[in-house]
Amino acid sequence: MMMSSDAEQELGPRIEPEPAETVQNVLEDAPEAAQANMARAEAILDRLDEGEVPDKYDTEGEWGFAFTGALAQHPETFKIWWAEEGQVFEGGNLDRGFKELLAAVVAHERGAAICIAWHTTSAAIEDVDPERSAIAADFDANKEQLPADERVAIEFARKSVEAPAEVTDEDVEELRAHGYDDADVVELTATAGTAAKFANFALTLDI
Numbered sequence: 643m644m645m646s647s648d649a650e651q652e653l654g655p656r657i658e659p660e661p662a663e664t665v666q667n668v669l670e671d672a673p674e675a676a677q678a679n680m681a682r683a684e685a686i687l688d689r690l691d692e693g694e695v696p697d698k699y700d701t702e703g704e705w706g707f708a709f710t711g712a713l714a715q716h717p718e719t720f721k722i723w724w725a726e727e728g729q730v731f732e733g734g735n736l737d738r739g740f741k742e743l744l745a746a747v748v749a750h751e752r753g754a755a756i757c758i759a760w761h762t763t764s765a766a767i768e769d770v771d772p773e774r775s776a777i778a779a780d781f782d783a784n785k786e787q788l789p790a791d792e793r794v795a796i797e798f799a800r801k802s803v804e805a806p807a808e809v810t811d812e813d814v815e816e817l818r819a820h821g822y823d824d825a826d827v828v829e830l831t832a833t834a835g836t837a838a839k840f841a842n843f844a845l846t847l848d849i
Contacts, residue, residue, distance in 0.1 A: 654698060655849045659711025662703075668714050672721040679728030683710070686763045694759045709756055709849050723839075730836045731764075734829040739768035744796050744830070745837035746778035748803060754841035756849055761837070791820040798827075799834035 660668075669680055683706060690702040699705040713720040731741055742765035749757035758778075765775050777784040781800070785793045798813055817827055843849075 655708050655712055655847045657712055657715065657847055659708050660714040661711065662707045665707060665710045665714045665720075668717045668720055669724070673725040675728035675732070676721050676725035678732065679724050680710075682728070682732075682764065682767075683760075685767060686760055689763050689766065690759060694755075696755065705756060705849075709844060712847050712849060713843070727836055727840065730829075730832050735826055736829050736833070737768075739765055739770040740792060740795075741829075741833045742768060743770060743775060743778055743792075744799050744833055746775065747781045747796055747800060748834055748837040749841050750778050750781070751800070751804070752838070752841040752845060754844045756844050757837065757841045791822075794820050795822065795826075795830055799830040802831045803834045803838040 666680075669677055687702045687706045690706075692702065695702055695705050699708065710720070710724075713723060731738055731745075734741075742761045746758060746761040746765065749761055762775050762778070766772070774788075777787055781796065785796070788796070794816055798809070798817055801809055801813065814827060817830075822830070
């Protein structure tokens with residue numbers, strides 16, 4: 643008997659993920675940043691609250707590998723994307739905890755549950771205070787709780803993915819007025835863009 647599409651959706655993502663063993667095999671010759679990002683993913687899964695996991699997954703690991711397994715259907719893209727995320731969040735001048743908060747804002751605004759859990763838990767690994775992380779759930783309502791430099795940076799980064807054609811010279815000048823240089827502007831834009839890309843992937847495939 644064929645299952646309805648609704649029934650299929652309850653069982654997992656819209657495509658069949660590669661198994662965890664395949665994911666690990668793909669990563670064997672991936673860039674170092676991709677392998678480091680997988681270690682980060684395992685640390686995040688270890689700290690995830692079971693209550694955060696959607697009902698259609700039995701464990702935190704099954705949920706996490708649904709994402710990496712789906713992406714591993716295209717192995718070379720998986721290597722590049724996974725390395726990109728690792729490099730964007732680990733490298734650069736900006737504090738990783740702050741970048742995870744920024745990414746959580748992007749994930750919340752898209753409603754991507756796995757990305758919300760990922761960035762919130764990753765922020766906790768960086769010792770970001772839970773009350774500070776909670777700001778991401780409703781950024782517009784809570785943003786005044788942040789220091790002005792962080793608020794301005796997140797507003798800029800969010801605009802770069804929500805309405806990039808509306809970014810102005812004045813927006814960049816405001817960043818500079820709060821101490822950000824050109825490299826920081828690129829890092830903010832790349833962080834938001836990476837977070838949005840992963841959230842869009844998760845939402846499209848219902849992970």
